[in-house]
Amino acid sequence: MNDNKDVNIYDFDRVVDRRNTDCLKYDFAKERTGREDLLPLWVADMDFRLPEEILEDLKARIAHGIFGYTDPKDSYFDALNNWIEKHYGYSVARKWVTVAPTVMFALANCVNAFTEAGDKILIQQPVYYPFGEVITDNGRILVDSPLKIINGHYEIDFSDLEKKISDPELKLFILCNPHNPVGRVWTREELLQIAILCVKHDVILVSDEIHCDFIYPGHEFTSTLSLGTAYRDHLLVLHSPTKTFNIAGLQIANAIIPDKKLRLKYQKANAANGYSQANIIGLKALESVYTKGERWHQEMLQYLKGNVDFVRDYIQEHLPKIRLIEPEGTYLLWIDFSGLGLKDDELEDLIVDKAHLWLDPGAIFGPETAQFERFNIACPRKTLEKAFRQLKKAVYELEQENQVKADQAS
Structure with missing residues (x-):
């Protein structure tokens, strides 16, 4: 293992396939949503694999057999x-x-x-x-x-x-x-x-x-x-x-x-x-x-900060009507969609049916936050990029549809 503190030794960009492991996040979409075409960024666990030094401890305990x-x-x-x-x-x-x-x-x-x-x-x-x-x-x-x-x-x-x-x-x-x-x-x-x-x-x-x-x-x-x-x-x-x-x-x-x-x-x-x-x-x-786990923990935090930075920059550039509530902690981002001017059911249609995302809707966290969505960003950057590309496409297509309707009405 390279112990140079200035060099990252863990790969958080690695995509680990969690499907077919009885994983709540990925394997229960059909049971919980009725569909299987959604990219899940909902339940609060991470898509990062533990480091080998910790896995070896667990393997050694399992090897005892009792x-x-x-x-x-x-x-x-x-x-x-x-x-x-x-x-x-x-x-x-x-x-x-x-x-x-x-x-x-x-x-x-x-x-x-x-x-x-x-x-x-x-x-x-x-x-x-x-x-x-x-x-x-x-x-x-x-x-x-x-x-x-x-x-x-x-x-x-x-x-x-x-x-x-x-x-x-x-x-x-x-x-x-x-x-x-x-x-x-x-x-x-x-x-x-x-x-x-x-x-x-x-x-x-x-x-x-x-x-x-x-x-x-x-x-x-x-x-x-x-x-x-x-x-x-x-x-x-x-x-x-x-x-x-x-x-x-x-x-x-x-x-x-x-x-x-x-x-x-x-x-x-x-x-x-x-x-x-x-x-x-x-x-x-x-x-x-x-x-x-200290080294892994510190590198993981650094990676998550990069994910926050990515989301902030992406929203500013591509989704200016959406507002990120700047996080001080956690890997769960709270994002305000009220600037899109959608009704609550229309927002859920946008997220699920158009963007094909599985998020935690704001309404479950309290009576006043139905225009918010909770995003879990504890995943490889490429997963996050895919999710926000899907969201950008959905918002763009919705705005185009609304523009056509407005033109027809006038």
Whole structure:
């Protein structure tokens, strides 16, 4: 391996065929959309292959041939803590950590651990839509403090947030940091305001930080657990390497809960759900990626920045009526199509039937964003180029059709 830090050693331009691997992104188009001619840029996983040094660790574990019940040992917690210390600036005691299969499983545990049926839970839409599902499906009441967009930049409406968080029936606040889908990386000042409000009004803050390793130049990630000990009896972090290293299929996450009272409540809910030992390969994968994956991670971030730059430039040159919400983090781009002047159903017809793209439509993230689309750019550049060529062609043909209709009408 070439260890020259100025030379990239990993090939993110390589296109890996994921079809016929039971891949949700590629192999379930017929079941989910009714068609098979769509280029998928929807579900949040990456089309990048793990490096050989990590695959070798997984192969070695599989070669043992026995896959019984397994719990994490010191090496697991050391790998987790070392990564967190290096990247987020705080330390994790082993006793704080409860292993989970996924962040969303852990989030459902939090809903059941810290609230009762009929309690209110706050989210900030537009936001990852399973947040709303895990609230309402568990018989809780969803309260939205919507983000406001000012000059193309999403901000927290702290006046509205405090008004809603002060409701004595509101027990839990689910925070997304970095925020999916709008791409904000909340500043330390913003997070301190949130933490202060939660302590003041006795609301538990659950911070989903699964996208925390995707931060673009000029921005800095702040974990809520780095804000100071004064807030830790009201907050916990849900964390996972599954986005960072594209290992969602191995199902490994961690609930990091410094406060003993909160931790015991969470663990009781965990037991009630019948979950104990984690996926054996997931445990090994976390340890491997956090000890051997730094170089791959840094080169991947550099590649993603290039993808963001490509999309920004392409839109400016070829699709001037479409607006990119400049991302501060994540590999999910939030793009505003309202400048095309289409009705909501016409926009979906443009994306699906004319551009032949499979995206996540904005309407699923909140009631006010039906004119947005979420694009997953964690793919080889040539895949992204193909997607935007298809979009450009569809928009051009639509505008030509509309011009003909306008000429005929006049």
